[in-house]
Amino acid sequence: MSEFDVEFIDRSEDDRDARFVVRGVTPAFANGIRRAMIADVPTLSIDELRVIENSSVMFDEMIGLRLGLVPLTTPPGEFEEGETVTLALDVQGPATAYSGDLVSADGMVAPADENVPIIDLKESQRLELEAEAVLDHGKTHAKHQGGVAVGYRHLQTVEVVGDLGEFADDDPQILRGVIEEDGELVPTEEFGNDLRNRYPGKEVRVEDVPGAFVFDVETDGSMSAPELVLEAVDSLYARADELEEAVQL
Amino acid sequence: MSYKCSRCKRDVELDEYGGVRCPYCGHRVLLKERSRDVKEVQVE
Amino acid sequence: MELRVIENEPSELSIEIAGEDHTFMNVLKGALLETEGVTAATYDVNPEQSGGQTDPVLTIKTEEGRDALDALADAAGNVKAKSTSFRETFEAAL
Numbered sequence: 001m002s003e004f005d006v007e008f009i010d011r012s013e014d015d016r017d018a019r020f021v022v023r024g025v026t027p028a029f030a031n032g033i034r035r036a037m038i039a040d041v042p043t044l045s046i047d048e049l050r051v052i053e054n055s056s057v058m059f060d061e062m063i064g065l066r067l068g069l070v071p072l073t074t075p076p077g078e079f080e081e082g083e084t085v086t087l088a089l090d091v092q093g094p095a096t097a098y099s100g101d102l103v104s105a106d107g108m109v110a111p112a113d114e115n116v117p118i119i120d121l122k123e124s125q126r127l128e129l130e131a132e133a134v135l136d137h138g139k140t141h142a143k144h145q146g147g148v149a150v151g152y153r154h155l156q157t158v159e160v161v162g163d164l165g166e167f168a169d170d171d172p173q174i175l176r177g178v179i180e181e182d183g184e185l186v187p188t189e190e191f192g193n194d195l196r197n198r199y200p201g202k203e204v205r206v207e208d209v210p211g212a213f214v215f216d217v218e219t220d221g222s223m224s225a226p227e228l229v230l231e232a233v234d235s236l237y238a239r240a241d242e243l244e245e246a247v248q249l
Numbered sequence: 250m251s252y253k254c255s256r257c258k259r260d261v262e263l264d265e266y267g268g269v270r271c272p273y274c275g276h277r278v279l280l281k282e283r284s285r286d287v288k289e290v291q292v293e
Numbered sequence: 294m295e296l297r298v299i300e301n302e303p304s305e306l307s308i309e310i311a312g313e314d315h316t317f318m319n320v321l322k323g324a325l326l327e328t329e330g331v332t333a334a335t336y337d338v339n340p341e342q343s344g345g346q347t348d349p350v351l352t353i354k355t356e357e358g359r360d361a362l363d364a365l366a367d368a369a370g371n372v373k374a375k376s377t378s379f380r381e382t383f384e385a386a387l
Binding site for chain 1: 283287288289290291292293
């Protein structure tokens, strides 16, 4: 008997993308979850290098920046903030060094994608290094952001109010997101995002459904979209808990 | 300080008397080699 | 979370909450406005002429006989309850 209601519309096979409707939620709370997903859920990212050999055409710092932006899998709850994991990279040219060449010292941590190019190495060039990945927040550096495309829209309903006049302008009625029709959730892509295709010759009225939000969550692969949502909610809980305790003293 | 002659590609050690010149071929362009130390880099 | 009380009267409370931003403050403000006995609640993340202060300052006004600190504790409890409830509902929908 919860005040909320959650219904999934889409979930990608690899679970990096999810789209779901939440009902009974205030705009403040919805925004809190969204912001927490972007800036407050910590992920592992390379933050320090020990370069043993770099005879490539780029400076160590440039390689470091590229490595930092490689998403690493971060199972929620397994690491403390500031905790580090060591990874190693050793590639001899001629070859391209890819994120997948990173070897992690921890079985739970690995590059989320194996096909991110780091640098192209020519004959006799070599890149050998050790890297420390650290757990930190998106607030500190964008490389620690788990959510890369996170947002929400109001859920909208469409009501047919009458017929269009014979000489009425045939203007497009573009909607993006998800609409609700008699309790059915319909993604607007189904009718080309244009209400004219769904209700030809009809005059329609579009209204927001109060307290209902359609969330779109995409992660960089450091964790699944549902995990990211739950981590964000937990971060709000943790702060409320801390405040409650501090106030009650 | 270890350098490498840009013409004959040989390793060159410089001292304060010889001036900037390769002792093997006399070329005056020397390249400084990267140190073999492990370098620590902070990722910004 | 470091708290610094700026003003504490029976029905009015001004408190600085270090290290927080809109993410939590807006949720908290929303919860406060739903809390019984709270007549006004707001926060400001960059009070004017604050000399560069950017920690949010939360201000709560309450009805007579209602302690503002208690109201704040209740609101925090409400955010906790909402979070737990959201988590359970979300997990059930998976």
